Amino acid sequence: MVSNTFTSSCMQSVFPYHWQTRLIGRSAECRVCWSEEQPWLLTPEGKRPWDRNAWGRDNALVLLLTPEQVVVCDVFFPEAAGKNLNTLLHHEISRFTPFQASDVIFAVGRRQVREQRLELTLAVVLRKRLEALLDRLAERGVAPDRVDALDADGRSLDVDLLPPERRQRRYSWPRLINASLMASCLLLAVFAAWLWLHDRESMLEEMTAEVQRLQREAHEITELRQRLADNDNATGYLAGLKHQTPSMLEALQDLTQCLPNDTWLERLDIKSQGEVIMTGQSGSVGGLIGQLGACPGISAPRFQGAIQPDDRSGKDRFSLLADIPVVTEPALEP
Incomplete structure (x- = not known):
């Protein structure tokens, strides 16, 4: 009743009589x-x-x-x-x-x-x-x-x-009903507009959150792919390095078969590039180069430095370099 009275009184103060009757009806x-x-x-x-x-x-x-x-x-x-x-x-x-x-x-x-x-x-x-x-x-x-x-x-x-x-x-029921309907329609229109704006804002917030979530997932996937690529590269590098490094057991077996019985080694150093450094004593130093050169697993034997006699053992101390061939594993075809 208060809202209807307020609506009608406002119309009386603003609109002429014939407009009032059109807007809120004439009893x-x-x-x-x-x-x-x-x-x-x-x-x-x-x-x-x-x-x-x-x-x-x-x-x-x-x-x-x-x-x-x-x-x-x-x-x-x-x-x-x-x-x-x-x-x-x-x-x-x-x-x-x-x-x-x-x-x-x-x-x-x-x-x-x-x-x-x-x-x-x-x-x-x-x-x-x-x-x-x-x-x-x-x-x-x-x-x-x-x-x-x-x-x-x-x-x-x-x-x-x-x-x-x-x-x-003086307010009659038809005029009150008309005024109530007008006020209700206006309120419903405002409420519908507010709901529309609220729904759009909610949808925008949901879409923004979804985009941010997808961006985070895409970033995580990119990081995982990079890690896998790095692991593959490291694995390939280690595998290649393993195949390029001479086998210690094979080198010891070849040296054991090729060195004479009166020769022993005090130091053996096998490099990753296939180079072998041997230091030891032998009773037949002069035949070492020929015996090692005939060994299938050793190539290019050569002395390093001078040969010195050892007074305690009665043998000659030597330092020798040689090469062990590196066999690389053929690459797999894609």
Whole structure:
């Protein structure tokens, strides 16, 4: 009820009466007029004396002023004057009527723009006369919700000449329902827009999180691939190095078979490139080069340095270099 009252009161303060009726609907109206010193109830069948029981409380009560009770005239202004029409009429009312603006209540009925000229139907009533009429109606229990006027042809101008201080808010169920529906539609539209924006933000956050997760997984996969590639390279390098390094057991076996029995080694160093350094003593140093040269697993034997006799053993001390052929494993075809 509070929201409906607020909506209707805002419309009354912002929009003209005919716009209010279009926006929030017009409740059923009960029309009365003042004639022959008494109020009359206007019905489709004609007028009849005022009967309080014939007036539904939910119906708006409208007082119709006859052409004898109100001044109705057509006025013309430039089209641009429509922006501040009320202010302009307040200052110019004395040009169209013999009254001052403070002495009358006026309202604009029909209006139209023709050839860049604003044509208005102006309804003007003396404030004192209208106040007196309203007081006399109040004495008979008639409190209008609106004061309308009739032109010379008997047509309603659809205006409200009721003084602001006498206006009372009356709300009927149809108007309350219309106002509630309007407020509900507006709230639903705002809520739907908020839900749409919220869903888009949620989807964007989910997509951003998913992209970040995929990026992390892709980075981890790249690191794993790099590690596998490094391991493959290291494995291949070690395997190649293993095949290129001469076998220690094979070299010892060849030397054992090729060296004479009166020869022993004090030092044996086999390099990875296949070079062999031997230091030892022998009783037949002169035949070592020939015996080692005939050995199938040793090639290019040669002495290193001078041969020196050993007084303790009676043999000759020597230092000898030789090569052991390195057999590489053929590469596998892809």
